[in-house]
Amino acid sequence: MLKNGIPFSREDAARVFSGIRKGTFSDIFLQYRVSTSVRIEDGILKSSTRSVSAGAGIRVVDGESTGYSFCESFEPGDVVRAAGFAQAIAASGKFGVQAAGGRRIFPGNYYSQKIPLIKTAVDERAKLARRVLDGAKGFSPLIDRVTVNMTDTEDQILIFNSLGEWGMDVRPMVTLSVSARASRGENFQFGRSGIGMRMGFEVFDRVESPESIGRKAAKQALTMLDARPAPAGAMPVVLAAGESGVLIHESVGHPLEADFIWKKASAYTGRVGEQVASPLCTVVDDGTIPSNRGALGFDDELTPTKRSVLIENGILKGFMNDRITAETLKLERSGNGRRESFQDPPIPRMRATFMSEGKSSPEEIISEVKRGVYCVAFAGGQVNIASGDFVFVPSEAYLIENGRITAPIKNLTLIGNGPDALTRVDRVGNDFKLSTGTWICGKGQSVPVGIGLPTVRISRLTVGGAANGD
Amino acid sequence: METKEKCREIAAEMVRLAKSDFEYVRVFLTASEEREVEVRDGKPENSSFSESVSMVIVVSRDGRTASASGSDISPDGRKFLVSSVQELIKVVEPDPWYIIPEKEMIGSAGKKLDPVDYEGYESRTVEQLLEEAMDLEKRAVSIDKRLISGGATVSASRLTGAFACSFDFSEGFEGTDFSMGISLTVDDEAGDSTNVGRKQRNGWSTTAVHLHDLESRVDVARKAVSRTLGQLGSRKPPTGEFEIIFDSTSSRSFFAALSQAVSGTNLYRGESFLLDAVGESIASNLLSIREDPFLPRGIGSRLFDLDGVRAMSFPVVERGVLKNYLLGVYAAHRLGMKPNGCAGGSSNFVVEPGNGSLDDLVRETSRGILVTGLMGQGADIRTGDYSRGAEGFLIENGEILYPVSEFTISGTFSEMLKGIDRIAADARPDFSVLAPAVRFRKMVVAGS
Missing domain, CATH: 3.30.2290.10 (PmbA/TldD superfamily)
Structure with a gap:
């Protein structure tokens, strides 16, 4: 020792x-x-x-x-x-x-x-x-x-x-x-x-x-x-505050890492200043939240961390970079250079990534849905950086019927396209919550990250369950 | 880097150091060396050249078990690991199912695996790796001018290691590993209006134990390009029921999950949909799978497992009937069965080939989807539920109509296994799960 x-x-x-x-x-x-x-x-x-x-x-x-x-x-x-x-x-x-x-x-x-x-x-x-x-x-x-x-x-x-x-x-x-x-x-x-x-x-x-x-x-x-098979097809999806931050991590987090921008592999390449999401969406990556899983005093390249606004009211503001990508793309250094251990070179990675609070009450958001899905907890997610297609996999989800949360449902994957899904965010709740869960992000190297979200509604997303024609 | 013999000596020495304090001690030591380069746009982008060592010691006494691991194998480092397990074992409680393996099981199977190609390894200088990566990239991007390189990677590694335990048994092992691959990106102008900036990214890679068993650069480039361009203009398929074909890449992930579901550790924890299923028909009678640790030059081949138990080859599934679980010493004891050299899981999980190619499967499909990529954690071997994101191609009357993406396929492992109605003969030897393309009779697709 x-x-x-x-x-x-x-x-x-x-x-x-x-x-x-x-x-x-x-x-x-x-x-x-x-x-x-x-x-x-x-x-x-x-x-x-x-x-x-x-x-x-x-x-x-x-x-x-x-x-x-x-x-x-x-x-x-x-x-x-x-x-x-x-x-x-x-x-x-x-x-x-x-x-x-x-x-x-x-x-x-x-x-x-x-x-x-x-x-x-x-x-x-x-x-x-x-x-x-x-x-x-x-x-x-x-x-x-x-x-x-x-x-x-x-x-x-x-x-x-x-x-x-x-x-x-x-x-x-x-x-x-x-x-x-x-x-x-x-x-x-x-x-x-x-x-x-x-x-x-x-x-x-x-x-x-x-x-x-x-x-x-x-x-x-x-x-x-008591869960029953989840429905299959496109419908409104309401994401509970906290763990649903997986959505942000996968759908816009990864595609805004500067190495994918540098390699012209991300759907957001060359789009700073454009409207890429609903005006209700403000997305932030922050390495300074006390005790958060993604907090870092400085990143693994000695760059001080900070609160970086990635998307503000739906407009793309910037990317998460490390020293090399900041220099190559002429960006201000954001302090996202991270590594799994001394065995790995640093690459741009998320810290704690979340969507900021909105104005709607969670009850109201749910009450407006005639038939949809309410997701509370997640097993994880994945994204295809280039196409923007992402999945996230609920481990606890419910049906919403006539504005009320009813039966629990199982065996479902949600699939969407990042640039597309974020334009369909039509309600953002006033109940922001950071997850305290054990999130690990894998991108060749594994690092701990934080996620967070208020209650959010996406007007239409593909719900992949096994109950066809339900 | 330490030689195999040196690893064996260190592991045996480590056991001697701890032996007197514990009933049973086992040590697993691995040393590896890796060289890797990545080039992009004709320039070197990353190179790494490293050596590393890892040693794990597991000790037991009165049914209690503790372990420690580290990379410091110097005499001081070894002493620290021993003092760690001495401290940790005090808080652990006795496990009524704990068992010391029978001495007769411990040993090395007498087989030739042909696990190293040192001549190939020595030829892999940084200059050589760079030259080949550049060549691979050039070949790929020159096929179509829309293609952007995401990087070509060429690597070589070698591994030595050893197992030793209290039965005065110690044995070394060694291996080499070569790989090469490329990823490509292309702008996708199709797609609907809200889907701006869409691109397609795909690629191909090859891995082998002997250098000359790698696929050629021509083939890797061609396959990477065809997979990338093939997805251009993809859209959602309609929601409904389809015949589903998994190409060998997708099939591999399905059978890798199945190998987890039959592994002893998940079974004794109650975390598998195949509890108490030995002897039962779990799949279509077209399906047979064997556990084969002795494939010459196999990626997962070995002569003993993490417990030091002699490796053996046996059927896992025979004509749809589950024959054996994959068992280490502890899990076997928990389940009232005999260990079969699978502590740490399968070595090579070999799905018996059927016949024909992927193209044949497509031709024989009336209304289906060929799945070439899967996403997400929705394959739950605990409950047997299966729901994953996918991309691929829509098939009608034996013809590919158009590429599809942003959809899910759902069902259960049991329905899928029983619904296998066609198996091709195109498994790749590049992985420890050798799986050919398969077709499932029917699955639910959620798309538009």
Whole structure:
């Protein structure tokens, strides 16, 4: 275990940079990550795991080309060797090192640990996980299987770049997920819930109690026992506040990442200033929301994070970029350069992405729907960047009939086209909510993200259920 | 990078270090080296060249289990992993189903897998990778001037590793892996008025254990282009019931999900629609599937599993009847069955080929949809529900009419499996799930 931070000095960094002959920019990303997990299954604390991941990634940029390598040690000699591999594709460029003097970049203060993760004994974790189990089991005798997984991670980050900038940050994360199965005869249904935030273990006192998280999963499983097959066809869809932010993440989030713009692969390429969504839509990506899963003091390239407005009243305002795409596309840096670990180069990624609040009341939004679908919780989503087609997959959804929420429905996927669906947003609620769930975004590399949304109605979206002609 | 023999020594040494404190110890160590380049618009865009190591130790005592993993395999790093499991095991509760594997099962199957092509690997210098990626990209974009490159990637990696356990057994393994692919984008002028800026993006890639088994650059370029241009002008199909053909890419994802549904871990947790189904007819009698860890040069081939249990080949589905689950030591014990070398899941999941090509399936379809791409997490093996986003082509009277997208297909795994009425013989060896194109008699499509 590291007692005094990552053992790598500014002199060590200068030594690495002085060995680089080609390229125009370089950075070193050092990381020491400790994760501890506990798992409850069959009512017992069945396993516990610790994993340590430590190393240094080095990147040499030459215009639009990036060479990358890493080593699983903090030995300056190993990093120098990795730098040699990283500069292999740099063709030219006069490498300039400005390590002298140096400028320290301090991370924004968006997270802390009141109950520190590393110092907490493993049996404290076991107690917390058991309270989740109690919450789920205690909800109903029909709940016959519960699985609880809790992982807490502390990431120590140290970054140096060839502009002489450096900075360090400590990033905590608690991720708990629970799956509950409800059984009635031959009918099994599952419910899932969880919490994922950049905090210490105080998250369970301040945000949501373990029992409540367990009850939520149990309640969802019980609800789904009575679910009937979802309808098939195009109809109005109302998205409940919070988790439905998956819609924003998939439909406009990914297509507004600047690497897709740079590669001319996104449907939004070259459209800044155009009306791309209903005037009711304002979409924001924010890395500064305290304790949010997507919060970062600075991104993985030392760029301070901020609140970036992507779409304002339906007009496209900007993209989420990293250092390379900002430079190539001549954009102001937004602080979206992120990586899964020291083994990966940074690329433009979302932080916490959400739609801002509107004026309608949720009750009114639902009451106006004659026949449609109301979605509460989600298993996930996916988007085809180029065509804009996206899906999102509800794990808890209901029919709306004559302005009222009626029966729960199961086995459905919603499919739409991002640019098209957002023009069909005809109500935005006054009940904005950030999800506290365990969202992971996969784009070659996995990173934790935040999502959020007020109640939103889309006038027409394709609902893919199995009840044809229902 | 550590050699296979060195990995074996380290793993065995690690077991010796922890052995006296625990009833049973097993260690799994892998070391890998990877070289990858990506070019776009004739210029190098990314290259990476890295080595990494990962070691996992799993210990047990009185029915309690704990594990730790890390990349530091130095003597200090090993000591830290051992001290971690010593701390963690104190809070874990005894598991009444815990079992130490029978010593006789532990070992390495005596088969030749032909798992490495070191000559091929050594030929993969950064310069060579760059040259091939540039060539692949040039070939692809020159086929049609509307095409924009999304990047051509060529990579090579090699892996060594070892398993060791308290039975004084330790064994190494090794492998190489080569791949090459390209993604392409094209502006799509069709589509309705609210759908501005629509593009089509697609591609193709190939993977093999031996360099010369890769598809040629000519073929990769041609397939990538045809998949990308094929979707131009796609629209929604009507809502209704259709015959559905999965091409081998879509079929692979369906059968990969099925392999999860028959894996012991999901079964003992009650998270599969195939609980207590061995001996039952679960699919059309056209369908047979076997678990085959011994395919020479197979992507998933192995001689033992994560428990160190000797690998074996056996039928999973025979003429529609479920014959065996995929079992590791613990799951087998939970289910009252015998382990069959599948801790960590399937090695190669091989769907027995039928006959004919994808084109034959299309020709034999009166009103259907050929699915070439699937999206979303709507394949739920726990409940057996299936609902996913899709794209592909509308078929009428054996002819492709037009490309379709932005629709879903829905049903259940059971209905789909029983509804398989045609299987082609075009599985690709590029993946550990070897699945040919299949046709399902009927599914619900939600479109316009």
